[in-house]
Amino acid sequence: MPILGEGHSSLVSEDTPFFRSLVDLDQWATSPGVVLQKHEGVLPYIPRSNVQGPLNLSTRGKLLVCHDYKGGYNESPTAPSYTFNFWPYCETFIYFSHHRVTIPPPGWSTAAHKHGVKMLGVLIFEGAESHGECLQLLVGPLPRQTYGAAKPNSNQTLPVSPHYARLLAELAYQRGFDGYLLNFEAPLPGGVEQARALTLWIALLEQELKRKVGPHAEAMWYDSVVVNGQLRWQDRLNSINLPFFLPSTSFFSNYTWPHPYPSMTAQYLLSLDQSTAPRPKLLSDLYIGVDVWGRGSHGGGGLGCYKAISHIDPECLGLSVALFGQGWTWESEQDKPGWSWAAWWAYERTLWLGPAALGEHVDVPPHEPKKGEPPCEHGAFRPLVAFFPRLPPPDPAVRPFFTAFSPGVGWKWFVRGTRVFESETGWTDVDKAGSIGDLVFPRPTLAWEDENGDREEAVPAATADISMDDAWLGGSSLVVSVSVLGSDADDAFFRCVWLPIQSLAITPRKSYRLSIIYKLSGPVDADIGASVKSLAPDLDASFDVTFVPASSDAPLPGGWTELLVDFTLAAATDIAVLSAAGLVIGFTCEDPTQPVAFTLTVGALSVSANPPSPRHTLLHPKIIWAHFAPDSTPKTHPLAGVLTWGTAVGMGPVPALTLTSPEDTDAAWVLDVHPAAPTFSYFNVYVHAYPGEGAAYAPETAAFVGTTGLDGRANRFYVDPACLPPELKDGGVSKARFYVQGVTDRGRVVDWEDCAFVDVDT
Numbered sequence: 001m002p003i004l005g006e007g008h009s010s011l012v013s014e015d016t017p018f019f020r021s022l023v024d025l026d027q028w029a030t031s032p033g034v035v036l037q038k039h040e041g042v043l044p045y046i047p048r049s050n051v052q053g054p055l056n057l058s059t060r061g062k063l064l065v066c067h068d069y070k071g072g073y074n075e076s077p078t079a080p081s082y083t084f085n086f087w088p089y090c091e092t093f094i095y096f097s098h099h100r101v102t103i104p105p106p107g108w109s110t111a112a113h114k115h116g117v118k119m120l121g122v123l124i125f126e127g128a129e130s131h132g133e134c135l136q137l138l139v140g141p142l143p144r145q146t147y148g149a150a151k152p153n154s155n156q157t158l159p160v161s162p163h164y165a166r167l168l169a170e171l172a173y174q175r176g177f178d179g180y181l182l183n184f185e186a187p188l189p190g191g192v193e194q195a196r197a198l199t200l201w202i203a204l205l206e207q208e209l210k211r212k213v214g215p216h217a218e219a220m221w222y223d224s225v226v227v228n229g230q231l232r233w234q235d236r237l238n239s240i241n242l243p244f245f246l247p248s249t250s251f252f253s254n255y256t257w258p259h260p261y262p263s264m265t266a267q268y269l270l271s272l273d274q275s276t277a278p279r280p281k282l283l284s285d286l287y288i289g290v291d292v293w294g295r296g297s298h299g300g301g302g303l304g305c306y307k308a309i310s311h312i313d314p315e316c317l318g319l320s321v322a323l324f325g326q327g328w329t330w331e332s333e334q335d336k337p338g339w340s341w342a343a344w345w346a347y348e349r350t351l352w353l354g355p356a357a358l359g360e361h362v363d364v365p366p367h368e369p370k371k372g373e374p375p376c377e378h379g380a381f382r383p384l385v386a387f388f389p390r391l392p393p394p395d396p397a398v399r400p401f402f403t404a405f406s407p408g409v410g411w412k413w414f415v416r417g418t419r420v421f422e423s424e425t426g427w428t429d430v431d432k433a434g435s436i437g438d439l440v441f442p443r444p445t446l447a448w449e450d451e452n453g454d455r456e457e458a459v460p461a462a463t464a465d466i467s468m469d470d471a472w473l474g475g476s477s478l479v480v481s482v483s484v485l486g487s488d489a490d491d492a493f494f495r496c497v498w499l500p501i502q503s504l505a506i507t508p509r510k511s512y513r514l515s516i517i518y519k520l521s522g523p524v525d526a527d528i529g530a531s532v533k534s535l536a537p538d539l540d541a542s543f544d545v546t547f548v549p550a551s552s553d554a555p556l557p558g559g560w561t562e563l564l565v566d567f568t569l570a571a572a573t574d575i576a577v578l579s580a581a582g583l584v585i586g587f588t589c590e591d592p593t594q595p596v597a598f599t600l601t602v603g604a605l606s607v608s609a610n611p612p613s614p615r616h617t618l619l620h621p622k623i624i625w626a627h628f629a630p631d632s633t634p635k636t637h638p639l640a641g642v643l644t645w646g647t648a649v650g651m652g653p654v655p656a657l658t659l660t661s662p663e664d665t666d667a668a669w670v671l672d673v674h675p676a677a678p679t680f681s682y683f684n685v686y687v688h689a690y691p692g693e694g695a696a697y698a699p700e701t702a703a704f705v706g707t708t709g710l711d712g713r714a715n716r717f718y719v720d721p722a723c724l725p726p727e728l729k730d731g732g733v734s735k736a737r738f739y740v741q742g743v744t745d746r747g748r749v750v751d752w753e754d755c756a757f758v759d760v761d762t
Helices: 022-030 106-114 128-139 163-175 191-212 261-271 302-312 341-353
Strands: 063-067 092-095 118-126 179-185 218-222 250-252 286-291 320-324 401-403 409-415 418-428 461-467 477-484 495-506 511-521 525-534 541-547 561-571 576-588 596-609 620-630 641-650 680-689 703-707 716-719 735-744 756-761
Touching: 022 128, 022 163, 092 106, 092 218, 106 118, 118 128, 118 218, 128 191, 163 179, 163 191, 179 191, 191 218, 261 286, 261 302, 286 302, 302 320, 302 341, 401 495, 409 703, 477 495, 495 525, 495 596, 511 525, 511 576, 525 541, 525 561, 561 576, 576 596, 620 735, 641 680, 641 735, 641 756, 680 716, 703 716
Parallel strands: 063 092, 063 320, 092 118, 118 179, 179 218, 218 250, 250 286, 286 320, 620 756
Antiparallel strands: 401 596, 409 418, 461 477, 477 596, 495 576, 511 561, 511 596, 525 576, 541 561, 620 641, 641 716, 680 703, 680 735, 735 756
């Protein structure tokens, strides 16, 4: 995370990040002072909207990504680490580790939920040492005293307790994730009896998850033990693992299948009589495993993953894909000469999106088929996203959309275009990861903005990348480089192109506000505007776009410019429409017959719902108090401790009353309390050493300390002595003032007048 200093000792929350045993889980739940209170700092899940667009999603398979990065919990807050940035193509994400109970870190859950993606933890049993806990899971914790049945029963079978189902559901609710992958890679000593009891326990877990977490919650079964209790991976759905799938939400097959198996799995499901099932099982509920590391996976994994996915065939066959170990791009390359984050990003983009240059060849290493498996042709390389539709984030009318184009890593930190922090080692903060602009990669698709549609010259070429050197907010920005050929056309003195940046789900007849912050460099004069267009070609849809003047005449710092527009979609449908937000770029150059190049740096893009009417009183979040609790540990630094603060909602100036009589039907005021009213996304923390007697504190000159978001707790920041500036870290100052600065879910940095401070004596 962006945090000042080195050698931090307390970046990890005191909340248990995972559990090594069920005993540990019980001890945590029953420890004095433990309160199963929801972590409000984790963004809750909101599903994506059904959208009117060019694709029929109802019969297509989905993508699940299972993240086994170095065994889990290896992201470093003070160094660049692997992050995932292809959420628009993903439906479910599993944060995997080999601990008994894996809890997804808060930032990963927030990052997934921003895009409407579900985040799952893992319950895993591996090896003979887990036999006892496999049984304990079913019967619950047992007392140490002598106990037994009141009367003997010769027909007694293994009972099933809801204890751990309830506790795991409570844990998912508290930490803000959406369910579990159930990975039983250990044989069940109780054979058929224990296997049958386990299927009942799965049903109890799914019920508890849906009751506590919500109807979207999942209990996913991994293809492992079978009905006789033996550990026998099937690589497909069949009769000896079917009883485990039926009470589950979904099924994750092993990945060592021969290529006929996906089709056999689909045929098997379609042959089932589901008339007695509690809910129909769909082909898309079957996630067929593909290992990016290639361990027995068809096609050899890596850049050859497309060979396996072509047999799963999400588009036509309708099966889903469970992609395992996608961190391969980082782990397999990080020790090679010349490796860097930029080199990884290029490699990662190739696997997922294809080459940056159109038509560029991607060399796929050869892979021999398994013994006895006939060879099959797969053709040239296809990126992973070629098999899955791009899905927009939740409707901005329900959850405001904001991105500062951060992949979740960086080396600097900017606040309103001003650099407040720089690190030689870099940082990782998945909580801050947003969309990288899903319509500009692998390359932007420009189009002439020509009312007549008769411009014949070639559309300018463009490339896109993430810059870590300059940003409006956060650690990075989107850079789009445009190359324009010379033209002899009579109207070439002024040319205009449309640059789509981000897909959206937009509901007709609702009013939205779009903000784009950018800057331009290059030998062109440009007239740039923000706009929104429909991506549903068969739908008669049009946008009414209105320019909104800036609220201040003062220019933005760092040469940035903000564009504000209000827009409404007119369409003959009540379903959200797949749309694109972007820039309309009209440009002139000195000699249009000569080629020219220019660059757009986009620092932020946000879309949110406007108030229902101009009469509504606009609400804005503010911080109203801050508090510092010093560490109770002896001999710690006097400024080590926990900052907390309170937030509230402001309503602006009190309006003059205009009521004409007691019978006036107009309310004196109407509040803007619709669901998407502004809230805080994260907070920046600063500190100012005592300036001396008679001198004034100034928040603008305070030293940046760090940001929130690592521990999933709301309105809280642990002050480690390592993150203090030298004049405070080394002592000798009698007092310090901490400032807490809020950043809203629309990317607005709250004015200092609406922030808070707390003074601490040293």
